[in-house]
Amino acid sequence: MTIKPKVTGFFDAATNTISYVVQDPASKACAIVDSVMDIDYAAGRITYDHADAMIAFVRDNGLTVDWLIETHVHADHLSAAPYIQTALGGKIGIGRNITMVQDTFGKIFNEGTEFQRDGSQFDRLFDDGDTYTVGTMTCEAIHTPGHTPACMTHIMGDAAFVGDTLFMPDGGSARADFPGGDAGQLYDSIQRVLSLPDEMRLFMCHDYGPNGRDIAYETTVAEEKANNIHISGKTREEFVKLRTARDATLAMPRLIIPSLQVNMRGGELPPPDEDGKRYLKVPLNGL
Structure with missing residues (x-):
């Protein structure tokens, strides 16, 4: 908690995603968290304004x-990690249970045996409690499944990047009805995040400005414990009931089909077909 990285957020209005540059306060080293590659899905056009x-x-x-x-x-935006890596270097890391996600969606998208389901598209697969360094700053990855099996929260100094485990207090929590998701696991993961020090800064991956408020993406453990509309004062059973009922009303994310095909490949587009062009598949009645 004595190390206080500088955190700069980049909001992508098309997907309500916040990406971050996290700077080690004692050096010029940084990490980039949850980058976004732009897609005009209707036109099948990829661009890189956000990453640029x-x-x-x-x-x-x-x-x-x-x-x-x-x-x-991510099921709602495409990662730009390989594009940024080509420009700036760095290693791409994700939770080890990416292999479970690859196995599930490799079948759904009928990827065939040429699609590797061992996480080899990434430079490192994190296990619970693994550490890594950003400059002089030692960071920790903790496993926080529920939204997906591979979700990790990354702790960098007094800042924790929670992905889709939590939203801002007035936004509650993320859905748990994707393949491999589990509302009970999500509750347990949220409790693990909320066991961090009260002053720990928490950074969200998404914000939708509920009730018309301005976009916000930084809060604290104490604020979440006191005010989160899905968690505060609720038992595990009450949360699971609330989360399950809410998930039953939600439509699939607009970009789930391209996002999963790209992100399970570490942000790479599907390989070219025989004609040299790249294609995304639409599995009918598959999700």
């Missing part, structure tokens, strides 16, 4: 990228 803004920030501030962290396999 992060690249420009890193270069303008003379920073060096040590890590590109994915908190989980």
